[in-house]
Amino acid sequence: MPWAELSSRFTALFELRAIEWLKAASQKAVATLLKLSWNEIHGIMERAVKRGSERRQAELVSQIGVDEKAFRKGHSYLTLVNDLVRARVLCGRRPQAEQRPARKHFRWWHNWAVRSRLQPMIEVAQMLQRRFENIITYLRHRSRTRKANPSMPRSNG
Secondary structure (H helix, E strand, C coil): CCCCCCHHHHHHHHHHHHHHHHHHCHHHHHHHCCCHHHHHHHHHHHHHHHHHHHHHCCCCCEEEEEEEEEECCEEEEEEEECCCCEEEEEECCCCCCCHHHHHHHHHHHHHHHHCCHHHHHHHHHHHHHHHHHHHHHHHHHHHHHHHCCCCCCCCCC
């Protein structure tokens, strides 16, 4: 059908209407209003993002914002790069797999420290837990900087 994409069972006009509604409401709310499943709405959204990404050309961006968002009850993270002037997302990436073992090990160590009943260990574990995301961000950027500039001196530790 010339009025729909190959992978879609909806017309381009219908998908455009669904995308307009998704700008103002959640996927679940739009799915309910259009009497579609969450997966169908998500597919419409993914196709729209793909079309937009394919049309995008390289351009100068005067102000960017970098943010890390938690999703799936805070167990997964997504790094977003935004164009602050035009208020749009330029790209989104999940963290590297190398960070997951750090999170898993920290959870194990934190549980051990809290259960140790040693007040100084408990205080350190709680302090590190409050700052854990900042520590991960620091370590990630430090390793990226070192990869980009191998002559950079290594810090102790």
